[in-house]
Amino acid sequence: MDSLTQLTFGAACGEAVLGKKIGRKALVWGAVLGTLPDLDVFIPLGGPVNDFVYHRGFSHSLILLALLSPMIAWLITKVHPDTKRYYRRWVLLSFLVLEASVLLDLLTIYGTQIFWPFDTTPMAVPILFIIDPLFTLPVLSGVLAALVLKRSSTLGQRLNMVGLVLSLAYLVWAFSAAEFVERRVTEKLACQGVSYSQFISSPAPFNTLLWRVVGIDKDRYFETYFSLFDRKTPLFVDFYPRNLALMAGIEEHPPIVKLKRFTSGYYAFSTVGEYVAMTDLRMGSEPDYVFRFKVARLNDSHPTPIDDERLKTTQDWRRLAWVWARIWNSIPQP
Numbered sequence: 001m002d003s004l005t006q007l008t009f010g011a012a013c014g015e016a017v018l019g020k021k022i023g024r025k026a027l028v029w030g031a032v033l034g035t036l037p038d039l040d041v042f043i044p045l046g047g048p049v050n051d052f053v054y055h056r057g058f059s060h061s062l063i064l065l066a067l068l069s070p071m072i073a074w075l076i077t078k079v080h081p082d083t084k085r086y087y088r089r090w091v092l093l094s095f096l097v098l099e100a101s102v103l104l105d106l107l108t109i110y111g112t113q114i115f116w117p118f119d120t121t122p123m124a125v126p127i128l129f130i131i132d133p134l135f136t137l138p139v140l141s142g143v144l145a146a147l148v149l150k151r152s153s154t155l156g157q158r159l160n161m162v163g164l165v166l167s168l169a170y171l172v173w174a175f176s177a178a179e180f181v182e183r184r185v186t187e188k189l190a191c192q193g194v195s196y197s198q199f200i201s202s203p204a205p206f207n208t209l210l211w212r213v214v215g216i217d218k219d220r221y222f223e224t225y226f227s228l229f230d231r232k233t234p235l236f237v238d239f240y241p242r243n244l245a246l247m248a249g250i251e252e253h254p255p256i257v258k259l260k261r262f263t264s265g266y267y268a269f270s271t272v273g274e275y276v277a278m279t280d281l282r283m284g285s286e287p288d289y290v291f292r293f294k295v296a297r298l299n300d301s302h303p304t305p306i307d308d309e310r311l312k313t314t315q316d317w318r319r320l321a322w323v324w325a326r327i328w329n330s331i332p333q334p
Contacts, residue, residue, distance in 0.1 A: 001104045002131045003035055008140045009104065009167070010034015010097040015146045015160045017093040022083050023151050026093065027143065029076060033097040037065070037105070048310035049255040049293055053122075053262040060102045061116040069094040104128075107171070109202040109282050111262060122262055126202035127174040133206060135174075138166035174208045177228060181211045185226050188235050189215070194222065198265060200282065201226070205320060210327045214281050216265055219244050223286050225326055225333070233330040240286065242268040246276045246303060247296075255295050255308040276303050277311060286333070288315050 001009075014030020040059035045051050058064060073090035077083055083090070106112045108130050111122025128135060142163020149156035181201050189196065199215030204225065213235075215222045224237045246269040247256055259267055259278050266281040276296035284290040292311040296303035322334050 001108060001128065002136075003038065004140070005131070005136045006034045006038060006101050006104065007031045008034075008136065008143050009100060011143045012139045012146075012160055012164050013097045013100060014093050015143065015157065016164060017096060018086060018089045019146060019157055019160070021086055021089065022080070024147065025080060025083070027146060030093060030097050033072070033094060034101050037098065037101050047255075047308055049258055049295075049308040052291060052293075052310070053258045056105055056110065056112040056122070057120065058113075058116050060105060060112045060114060062099060062102055062114045063118070064116065065098040065102065066095060069098060072098075107174075109200070111264075122264075125178075126200065127171070127178045127208070129203040129205050129207070131206060132203070132208070134208070135167050135170050138163040138170070174203075177208050177211075180228070181213075181226055184230075185211075185213055185224075185235070188226070189237075192234055192237065194235075194237055196222070200264075200266065202282070204323050204326075207323075207327065210323060212285060214266060216242075218242075221266075221268060221281055223333075227327050227330070229328060230330055236330070236332040238286065238333060240268070243270060246271070247278075248303070250296055250303050250305050253295060253305040255293060259293065259295075271298065272311065274298050275306075284313070284315070285319070288313060288319075290315075 010033050011027045011031035014026040018026035037059045041055055045054045070091050072094045073087060076090050077087055102112065102114055106114060106123060107125055107128045109124050109126035111124050113120050113122055142160035145159035146156035178201065185199070185201060196215040196217045199213055201211045201213045204210040204212050209229070210225060210227045213224045213226060219242050220239050221242055222237050222239045224235045226235065250256060256278060259280065263280045263282060268279050268281055270277050270279065272294065274297055275294045276298060277292050278295045279289045280291040281289065290313055292313060294306065294309040294311060297306050325331060
């Protein structure tokens with residue numbers, strides 16, 4: 001999730017666990033710990049592809065963070081010695097905030113290695129877009145109430161709890177929506193005779209009413225959208241080539257191997273001038289994908305491995321107008 005969401009959710013958890021005992025210190029430390037796992041983005045890991053596939057690795061290990069929680073709590077009590085008697089509460093706060101931060105990231109499509117180091121498979125339960133105002137606003141409002149209102153009153157603490165409950169209720173809704181989308185898309189693809197070996201669905205930007213679906217069928221992939229308001233209208237399915245021939249002879253090039261594993265098979269190749277680029281099909285939309293990497297150079301139509309390089313990408317934010325319109329009406333992509 002985005003940094004604001006992680007910060008506010010951590011602050012809300014901190015307030016809920018220890019706010020009554022020590023005041024705003026709990027809220028502040030909850031915010032700090034909520035953003036801590038994602039700080040691995042500032043650690044150079046050996047190149048663009050490595051930075052991409054190893055982000056949300058060791059820093060998002062549920063096991064490692066659980067083991068670190070007592071130490072973090074001890075360090076906090078060193079900063080605030082007057083709160084030593086609440087050490088166990090500090091441990092609970094650290095544990096809940098850190099684990100919640102990881103689990104929130106798990107709910108986006110990126111991929112999170114929650115069982116590192118025993119299992120480094122990137123896992124995702126994509127029920128939220130990386131920024132979802134309907135999830136963030138309730139918990140943000142509760143945190144602001146707890147921050148602004150007088151500590152002598154319990155109103156701020158109660159509003160903080162209300163914000164947490166509403167945000168968690170939204171997760172229940174998102175899970176239900178994801179299951180419904182999976183079922184209906186499977187039915188529609190079968191009715192339309194669309195073949196595939198796998199497909200994945202994830203929310204379109206900033207909502208859980210419209211879902212993007214990308215599927216793989218051998219040397220091609222497809223993209224379509226499904227709205228919770230769609231009825232019997234067919235899906236508008238667009239097909240594109242994966243250009244797998246572009247990796248002929250360089251299948252074992254480390255960046256390609258890593259990206260194939262990290263994307264769970266949702267990848268395609270294309271040419272960018274004299275270079276071969278590999279694209280993660282899960283994030284972004286056709287043709288504006290977020291993660292694209294140069295992995296080879298073409299010499300007389302034969303690919304030669306090169307050091308990986310991330311391609312600069314731009315997003316056409318005017319597409320948000322289409323997203324809004326597609327929620328309510330079954331229309332093809334622009």
